[in-house]
Structure formats: structure tokens, C-alpha cells
Amino acid sequence: MKKFGFLLAAFIYVSVAIAQNVKVYPTNWWVGMKHNKVQLLLRGDSTLGAHIPTIKYAGVQLTSYNKLDNGKYLAVNVTIAPNAKPGNVPIELKRGSSTQTINWPLLARRKGKGSSFAQGVTSSDFIYLIMPDRFSNGDPTNDRIAGMRDQSLNRDTVFNRHGGDLQGIQNNLGYLQAMGVTSLWLNPVLENDMPDRTEHGYAFTDHYTVDPRLGGDKAYQALIDAVHARGMKIIQDAVYNHVGSYHWFFLDKPTKDWFHEWPTYTNTTYKEQPLFDAYAAQKDYKQMADGWFTKQMPDLNQSNPYVANFLIQHALWTVEKFGIDGWRIDTYAYNDLAFMNRCNKALLDEYPKLSIFGETWVHG
Structure with missing residues (x-):
């Protein structure tokens, strides 16, 4: 009997551990969204792809699911009815006689x-651009975060972190407003757990985490709330074209074609002319559009529907989660332009007053 009890306890422990180790992206959603068809990317251990997902929740229907090339992932498609109520949606993952439940x-x-x-x-x-690491250090306790790859902190060089953060910006909102500033545009605030040159923020390693060296999600929300309380606005920097080479889905790709891969490393040409030249060589077009921005910034394959859904849903999630007022899109011309049209439409369908403007970085 004791042996049976031990085995049962071990089984329950393993089942709970597996459920706790499964990550879901987007991490949540909302009732009443026009974008009510959501593709969940589940990430877990090597057995996740062998599980069968089911959902039993009023107003939420699991319409289909797909196994991906990498057995650590599942794509689960759900439709949220207009009458669905807020709550935790239980996603059951069944494999053989074992079932684990994740609450979404x-x-x-x-x-x-x-x-x-x-x-x-x-x-x-009056839009004021801020690189958060360079502006003001409002919380010295987050200057270095144990376990993160870049531990630099040296204001004597432009190549190291300086310690600025979101609290530092919030502390100086009165100063900015006194200058006439009405809108803040921040360089990217998402996690950049790269070995070096993390001060600029353009090499994401996790879309759903605000960099803890800037203060994390709570500090970002507090800043945005303070900005809005003053009648000011906030613009977030979006990077759809690439991520950092230490992003979890680059280190462990969900599908073989998640990124634009080349036989040998191929950099973009930074020359945009082939994109609008009707007589451009396909080789030139492809290298401009699909070449990597740098060796540390792999190029996302936005023609992969899973990649496109992940990016679009993250953009919508960010607006609703934090309450931003506009998007500045980095390296616009390097993106798949059909994808960008789809992404922009999804944002404007949901948020008609949202501003979207793009940047490009090219060599003549």
C-alpha cells in the first residue's frame, strides 16, 4: 500500500511539474476583442508535441491544433465567443492515461x-525619443541582474550599459512636460538577454518580458499610467524583422523555417532599391529582404504563418496589456511587406486611433 501511495504521489508530482513547465504565448487574452481567433504557442519539454489538447470553458472553443517540427511545441487554435466571461481557461494536455492542466x-x-x-x-x-538605459537611473538595485549575460555597467564607454531605467523616466516626467513634451517614444524595453551591446534594446530575447534591468513589467505599467495621468502619450518601439540570437525561439526553433536560413552567413545589403524596382534581380531582392541585419540579429520568416501570428498577436497584446498609444516600427523595409500590411490592419481594426509609423536604415 505504501508503495502504491508513493507511486501515485510521484505520478501527481510529475504531472504537475510538466504542467508548470509549459509556457503559453500569448500569456493571456481578453474577452470582447475583434481579434477573437487566437493561435496559442505552447512550449514545454520534448514530449509536449505528443499530447492532445482539449478545452472545456463556456465561450472558448478549441478549433484545431498542430504539431510543429520541434516536439517541444504545440500550436493550439481557439475562438473566443462574444459572450465568453473572464476567467482561467483550463487547457488539458492528455498523453496516454496522464492529463495535465494549464490555466490560461x-x-x-x-x-x-x-x-x-x-x-x-x-x-x-512634441515627441521626445528616449533610450531608457541612457536617460536616468531611478533604481540602482536593477543595474545588474544575476543570471543575465551582460553584466557591464560603465558610463565611461558607449558600448556598456549605463544603468538608466523606467523609474528614472517616471521621476523626470515633470521636467519633460515643462519642456513641452507631449509624447514619449522609447527605444525597445523588452528583454535583451544578449552577451553585450544590450543598451539599445533591439535584439529581443523574450517578447513577453520587459527587461528587468529597466524595472520589468510593473515599472513599465507604472510609467505608462503616470504618463497618461499627465495627459501625455507613449509610443513603443516595435521590432518585427529580427530578434536577438539568444531568443528562446532561436536557440530552440519551433519549426525548421522559423528564420531565414542561408548556407553560409548572409548579411542584408541595406539597399532598399530592389524592393520597389520592377527590374531588380531576385537575388538582390532576397538578400535585402531576407539577409540578417547583423550576425547577432537573425531574420524572422514572416511568411511562416506561425511566426506571423506570433508577432501580430504580440502587437495586439502589448497595446491592450500596457495601454500604449502608438507604434514606431523598426527597419520597416526589411520586413515582408505583405505581413506588415496584415499586421497594421489587425492593429487598426482593433484600435482605430492608434498611430503607426515606420523607420528604415539603408545605405544609398
């Missing part, structure tokens, strides 16, 4: 769309 939060929507967030900017706004 379905939340009530943020109030004030178009009036207190997703307001957009106009020609009357």
Missing part, C-alpha cells in the same frame, strides 16, 4: 480605448 487567463478589456490609451499622435504632438 482570459481577462476583461482595458477601459478607455481611444481616449485614455491607443490615442495616437498628431502633428501637434
Whole structure:
């Protein structure tokens, strides 16, 4: 009897451990969204792909699921009905006689769309660009985070971190507003767990985590709330074209074609002419569009539907989660332009007043 009890306890422990180790992206969604068909990317151990997912929750239907090339992932497609209520949606993962359950939060929507967030900017706004690491250090306790790859902290060189953070920006909102600033545009705030040159933020390693050296999710939300309380606006820097080479889905790719791969390393040419030249050679077009921005920034394959869904859903999630007012899109011309049209449409369908503007970095 004791042996049976021990085996049962061990089985329960293993089942719970597996469930706890499964990550779901997007990490939550909201009731009442126009974008009510959501593709969940589940990430776990090497057996995850062998599980069969089911959902039993009023107003949420699991329409299909797909095994990916990498057995550590599952893509689960759900439709959220207009009458669905907020709550934890249980996703059951069954394999043989064992079942594990993951709770996926379905939340009530943020109030004030178009009036207190997703307001957009106009020609009357004074937009002030800030690189958070370089502006002001409001919390020295987060200057270095144990376990992160870049432990530099040296204000004597432009190549190291300086310690600026989101609290430092919040502390100086009065100063900025006194200058006439009405909108803040921040360089990327998402996690950049790269070995070096992390101060600029353009090499994401986790889309769903604000960099803890900047203060993390709570500090970002506190800053945005403080900005809006002053009648100001906030613009987030979006990077769809590439990620950092230490991103979890580059180190462990969900599908073989998640990125644009080349037989040998191939850099983009930084020359945009082939994109709009009707007589351009296909070779030139492909290298401009699919070549890597740098060796540390692998190029995402946005024609892969799983990649496209991941990026679009993250953009929508960010607006609703944090309440941003606009997107500045990095390296616009390097993206798949059909994907960009689809992404922009999804954002504007959900948030009609949201501002979207793009940048490109090219050599003549």
C-alpha cells in the first residue's frame, strides 16, 4: 500500500511539474476583442508535441491544433465567443492515461480605448525619443541582474550599459512636460538577454518580458499610467524583422523555417532599391529582404504563418496589456511587406486611433 501511495504521489508530482513547465504565448487574452481567433504557442519539454489538447470553458472553443517540427511545441487554435466571461481557461494536455492542466487567463478589456490609451499622435504632438538605459537611473538595485549575460555597467564607454531605467523616466516626467513634451517614444524595453551591446534594446530575447534591468513589467505599467495621468502619450518601439540570437525561439526553433536560413552567413545589403524596382534581380531582392541585419540579429520568416501570428498577436497584446498609444516600427523595409500590411490592419481594426509609423536604415 505504501508503495502504491508513493507511486501515485510521484505520478501527481510529475504531472504537475510538466504542467508548470509549459509556457503559453500569448500569456493571456481578453474577452470582447475583434481579434477573437487566437493561435496559442505552447512550449514545454520534448514530449509536449505528443499530447492532445482539449478545452472545456463556456465561450472558448478549441478549433484545431498542430504539431510543429520541434516536439517541444504545440500550436493550439481557439475562438473566443462574444459572450465568453473572464476567467482561467483550463487547457488539458492528455498523453496516454496522464492529463495535465494549464490555466490560461482570459481577462476583461482595458477601459478607455481611444481616449485614455491607443490615442495616437498628431502633428501637434512634441515627441521626445528616449533610450531608457541612457536617460536616468531611478533604481540602482536593477543595474545588474544575476543570471543575465551582460553584466557591464560603465558610463565611461558607449558600448556598456549605463544603468538608466523606467523609474528614472517616471521621476523626470515633470521636467519633460515643462519642456513641452507631449509624447514619449522609447527605444525597445523588452528583454535583451544578449552577451553585450544590450543598451539599445533591439535584439529581443523574450517578447513577453520587459527587461528587468529597466524595472520589468510593473515599472513599465507604472510609467505608462503616470504618463497618461499627465495627459501625455507613449509610443513603443516595435521590432518585427529580427530578434536577438539568444531568443528562446532561436536557440530552440519551433519549426525548421522559423528564420531565414542561408548556407553560409548572409548579411542584408541595406539597399532598399530592389524592393520597389520592377527590374531588380531576385537575388538582390532576397538578400535585402531576407539577409540578417547583423550576425547577432537573425531574420524572422514572416511568411511562416506561425511566426506571423506570433508577432501580430504580440502587437495586439502589448497595446491592450500596457495601454500604449502608438507604434514606431523598426527597419520597416526589411520586413515582408505583405505581413506588415496584415499586421497594421489587425492593429487598426482593433484600435482605430492608434498611430503607426515606420523607420528604415539603408545605405544609398
